[in-house]
Amino acid sequence: MNMNDIIVKKRDGGKLSEAEIKWFVSGYAAGEIPDYQASALLMAIYFQKMDKAETFMLTDAMRYSGDTVDLSGIEGIKVDKHSTGGVGDKTTLVCAPLAAACGVPIAKMSGRGLGFTGGTVDKLESIPGFRTTLEPAAFLQQVNEAGIAVIGQTAHITPADKKIYALRDVTGTVENLSLIASSIMSKKLAAGSDAIVLDVKCGSGAFMEQQKEAEELAARMCEIGQAAGKKTVAVVTDMSQPLGCAVGNSLEVKEAIETLKGCGPSDITTLSLKLAGLMIYLGGKAKSAAEGEQMAEQALYNGAALEKLRTLIARQGGDPAVTEDTALLPQAAFSQEITALETGFVTAIDARTIGLASQHTGAGRASKEDEVDLSAGIVLQRKVGDKVEKGDVLMRIYANDQTKLSAASREAEAAFVIGTQKPQQNVLMKEILGL
């Protein structure tokens, strides 16, 4: 096989065969195909697209490019949950303990984030002592005994995706439906769960800004999951403004704890209950998603889910006292308040602008080698639709460096739009696919 022929075929709108896709994926992962040819093929895919069959074959080739996780040693239906990423998205920290408290075994591998904040693993590492690596046997044992374990994805899972994603990141080829769907689903399928709940974000803080594109991505990922024999459900949810109020690693852990105590922001509470309800249903513990949601609500208000989070933290070496005293989480040295310049209603809080400002406080990574600052970030004091008086605090910015604090504050200020009319709220849950 010849890489040049494959590039030309895709450049001219042809369909790649299974053999060609496998040859490219294994050759690139093995270092036998140079970056310049892989980049050319990715750009050809970006413009010419892949059909469903090609997307499935690409997913499958990446899924089996490294180790796959065998969760058969865990009793029950294992359900995974994935978000395509957004600003302030700490739902895993809430819905994983909710589902676990309702009897769904949670054996979760999560990633570190690139961009606005860290990923779930970074967020958990802001809890003093929390370890995000466990040997495979200890991982399975913890899920069987405690019902929940959350660890970082090992280097040996989907190495081809890792290499291809890193190349896409620097060649302008991230935002392609088939490439995103296959990248995410290859990791989910390799991680071994029986069922998958996907939260596909749409809006300025997401990969897919338009609802139609997000729905297409959701549909494509559901098809891949189902074709691989896994029950897969996707929800399309709003990411035009940040989710909840906190953006940043320890700040988001604090908000997740408050949410599990029943006093979190309403959007994060509603969405986490909805996602947990789907997980509980797919995990066979409820007869419908609605019944699953009711069970999740009970686990929230009777404290069982908070207790699960405490168990998770304690089992992985963290200090469970953070759930009683969130001041034990890392705190930034400096903070700055941003106040309203006029009276009116908050009509928009641009998620992308807040996300980038949060990244510039130090809370996120620009490249995968960067360290994240676990205590930096932003906490919104107002959300879209709220009334504000001139001088009211709109948000607080946290950093450990005065220069970063000033730059991020100037940047974040531009995210808020204040108008005279109360705006219509964007719908949080836009669509459910695969139920």
Ligand code: URA
């Ligand atoms: N997340 C991934 O893992 N891959 C993508 O391509 C986009 C988001």
